[in-house]
Amino acid sequence: MKGAARRVAIEVGGWALVLVGIAALVLPGPGLLLIFAGVAVLSQQYEWAEKRLDPIKYRALKGAAESVETWVRIVFSSLVAVGLLVCGVIWIWSPEVPDWWSFRDSWWLPGGVATGITQIASGLFAFVLLGWSYRKFHGKPEAVAELEREIDEADEEFKQLRD
Template sequence: MGVPGSGAAKRIVLETLGWVLLLAGVAAIFLPGPGLLGIFAGLALLSQQYDWAERRVEPIRLRALRGAAEGVETWPRIFLSVCGALLLAACGVLWILKPPAPSWWTLAESLWLPGGMWTGITQIASGAIAIALIVYSYRRFHGRPEAVAELSREIEKSSDEAPVS
């Protein structure tokens, strides 16, 4: 027999984590980071409690996979994606080291690399996640037209099943 109240505690923790991931994913669309992945993860957790989230999980998953497949279609896209991820991680290192503001910086010193160490850590983590996602996408989709065709069929099937509002 379980601990009394543990089901409610687990639900609260998962729901809170779902909202945090969803909001972080939305923010990461505009900031550096894997936005669709965060939105998908948040919706997947929230879908256990909310019907509205359950209806949105599959379209977001398919959109994220489509973006992953398109991101590794050509070598220039792969190269630019890897460079962007490495640049993001390098910026994180810069934020952690926080060198003094350069002479060309005309704003207040406090506005130079704001956020401190934790901003740098999240940038490095986002860069590492991006590299992992590029590797995953490359292995799953690059040079595999059958995988891309299967994804296209899933997207088409999903759009055919979508309710008309």
């Protein structure tokens, strides 16, 4: 029974991370990192996931490098993280429904404290990722060039596996 429970946990956890990662590609969040984490979990069970792990990992790292290429991107990412923190505090504080709110009252700040905690956690996670990306890639063209070489190698290996 333990084996079946582990298999279900890997399936559910891996696919949940992939789906949240796909959503985070268009919403604020580390989409490629979440997809990578989901595929890494699924690679414990599936050979197809293991084969795709390196190309996804390197694309996620490339996204991290690009996020700190310019000060405009760094400032924008920081503002988004601050926005998440502020929204989380507002959700937890849960002020009364304002007069200008034209929808049903139940639609005001849905999810309550749990949503607020998630937003604060996302904001803190965004700052940690931004700091890590800055230290690893900002002003270091050799690190970005090395990453691009690794992406090319991973793509070539993946093509050979498909052929």
